[in-house]
Amino acid sequence: MSGAIETWFARKGWKPLAFQTAAWDAYYEGESGLLAVPTGSGKTYAATLAAIAEGLPKNKLSILYLTPLRALARDISLSLQEALDALAPGHKVETRTGDTSSHKKAKQLTRVPSVMVTTPESLAVLLCQKDSAEMFSQLKLVVADEWHELLGTKRGVFTELLLARLRFLRPTLRTWALSATIGNLDDALRSAVGEGREGRMIRGDHKRPVDIEVIVPKGGEWIPWGGHLGLYCLEEVLEYLDPADATILFTNTRNQAERWYQALSIIKEEWGDKLALHHGSLHSKERERVETGVKDGSIRIVVATSSLDLGVDFPAVDKVFQIGSPKNVARMVQRAGRTRHRPGERSRLFFVPSQLLECAEIEAVRAAINEGQVESRPLLDRPFDVLAQHLVTLACEQGFTHREAFREVKSATSYRNIETREFDWVLDFLEKGGGALGAYPEYRKIKLDEEGVFRVAAPRITRLHKMNLGTIHENADMEVRFLRGGKIGRMEENYLSRLEPGDRFYFAGRSLELVRLDEKGAIVKRAKAAPDTMPAWQGGRMPLSETLCAELRPLLASYAVNAPYGLSRLLVQQRERSAVPKDTEVLLEAFKSKDGSHLFVYPFEGRLVHEALAALFAYRLARHDRNTFSISVNEYGFELLSSKEIDFPSLFRDRLLSSEGVDEDILSSLNHTELEKRQFREIARIGGLLYTRYPGKKKTMRQLQSSAALLFEVIRDHDPANLLLAQARREVLETQFQLVRLQNALERMRASKFLWQKLEAPSPFSFALMLERLSTRISTESLKDRVERMRAEWLK
């Protein structure tokens, strides 16, 4: 059978790669599995050609290709059509995404294509459609692309459940996932094929060497010891930039991207439209313009955030820059990979440190790549919001029985541990609201019919459900447009609502002045003067990865006098004033200044873990000796500052590091209600407590406006046992404080030697922390007390 493929390949002048042949063989053996190969290496054909060459029935959907990136759907369908024309002439591939017209979507239901390229969200909507089960009656293969991107996210869990449903409809279905290299490919495989099934792992990753060049200031100037922008190095970077070379400059935050774009467009005015900016807050039209420009070569140099990491499939570029902390290994490999024209070729990355210690980070990246270390993407554990949404999807058209649905859900790896009690709660939540008897008398999302099948309670529920499907939640944002018309993009509402008319800010590379805010967003005009404020987007909180931190600690300790990039100067001073910890040590510094007593701790565990550790230490210290600490953190450590003089070393006891009660202590130390409330927004939307999109009848729907914060309060007050509240708390701990990583860090610290240093003057490490002071307070007072205390301050 694969003879046909070989003939076609030979005609095209191609040779099947080993992993492609392996994948085809596995398919013919009836297997499902995971293909772990880099992007752009022929994985689409590896996953689909066997099924195509085998022969396809007429007018039946045989192959479903799921991509999380709808921008890629077109390119994928073009290459699949080419394969169909050669191997199964007369068969069609069609795309079905949010961009597909409703006319075309309707047509696809009667004139079914043989191959469909779609997104998980569009597939879910399809399942809500009348007679959808019939549509999948001949389905033989589902391919889930970019599985590494989905893994460990709610969208991934959402997709797992969809795969479980398709397997339920078609027990002989084969599912193949495609993934880049990640640290936990076993989990990726397991979740791709579902519980209780054997899957085949096929790896096609040839070594991917990466050349990294660090750009340092000329003339022996120092790389700054603090800061996040990297603009001090602008002149040096300019020497490497030339519109003749297609170039991407990646930054970590939108703010940084705006600033670099601004600087470049001022200095290199002559580049004009060859220079562009790309980040997630720009209007989608603008982003598409830039993407097309990069593809067709009219745009030569792009300053971008991670918005360009994904979803944009364009030919390899000549140069890639990383400005600021690399954050994690996988991302650097992927970004550098943009310069690779052919499989096996070396890829190349220019690194611009925004502060000196990042030079050590990039060396740690180098070491990790050499050792083949890369980050894992741990699976989520049974999120109830995604399950609730999925069950409504099933109830819309197909209906489900308790027994079958429970078995089906449990076959999705992320729900393998779900208990009957929890599943029943979710059902009850959909049927009766989940609370005490009669707590929600008029509510009903699904109901049980006479045959014991759960179905949606009313057509209006189906309508709203379909519009609000999915798990992708964007931060609340507002449109930014000119007074004279013309949209510029979208910005976070949070930021915009804090501006006063007349305030000037950079956005989309322009200096703008706020005229006013209205119900649709912000109205602006071009500012005559330079901005006085800078958008602070919520992004940029991504911490240094665990993998990278594990490389960084021994690396720093190993640096002696001849460390690269002037790192020695910093390390020599650090040793003179304090010490540089070994991998088996934790450095603690105590310092007294006119601000009070400082404690600096350097676990090198990334900023989120440090935030949690700092809160934990402050809480545990203050429990014995009432006190208030202000806290500051960075990727390397954290600081506790007490205005009251205290002797930190004498207070430091083992129980500070105890793992016992970590959850409760962290939650008690912070204003966790606020954090949970914020986390609840996403849960409420996914779990169907909140609609963000309404059908035409705007007026009626205005009755349903509410904020997640309000819902959170009402449910907490009247239905405290609601499992979605518990989920919000768990997610705060897991995502905001990386609880698992925190526990690992505590364990490592307990096993380490404490290296106490009393400082006469700030050490270089502590200096960076003092530069970043962010204040977090610890409050256990009641609402009234808080207002009274604030009032006392107003009246001063």
Add this chain to the structure above:
Amino acid sequence: MAEVRVDIAGEEIWLMPERTAYWPRLGWLICADLHWGKAETFQHWGLPVPSAVLEKDLARLSSAIAQTGATKIVVIGDLVHARVGLSEGVRERVANFFKAVNVPMLLIRGNHDRALREIPAGWVMEIIEGSLDEGPFRFRHDDGPSGGLFQWLGHLHPLWVTKGAGDRLRLPCFWIQERALTLPAFSAFTAGQVVKAGLRDRIFLPVEDAVLEAPGARKGRRASRSLPPAEKRT
């Protein structure tokens, strides 16, 4: 009782922690934006918001009546939320409330009260369109011509942002301007609009069992960074 007594247009008015005001001379308990049946409206559309919201609001209103000995409840608009929310259960619970407190209600119709086509059985009330003048005051739901009187308003759901000592809260407030008093939304299940207070405005915050005055515009400006006027945003 932890009310704050203020002088408004020569009349003594109590601002109460229950998010109501009381006019002792006439025995009127005045409140706005109760949105009865809002939770049930959400339920109708498949969103599980607990019905206990209404229970708690009714209990709070009863308590304010008991404390003041009010002889009339004056609602300046948005007593109910939407027609689908006026379920059998809601109508019954409210009827029971009227029976228990035995105080009649005067409703000045607000935009949401369009849903109230006729008065449900057992609701002891009278509905007035537009506005009501009494003494130095004009009561109405939404801003409009004052006819030279001091206006009592609802509709806005005013919120005040308090900041300081590293903390930040958004709370419903009584907003007293030179010629108008805007009441906080009575319902606990409502959001609102942050107000921008003028220099001589006074802001009172019902918090737990007390009413606290926030400083006026001088320091307050900092606290209430601008949001557009509420009319434009709803």
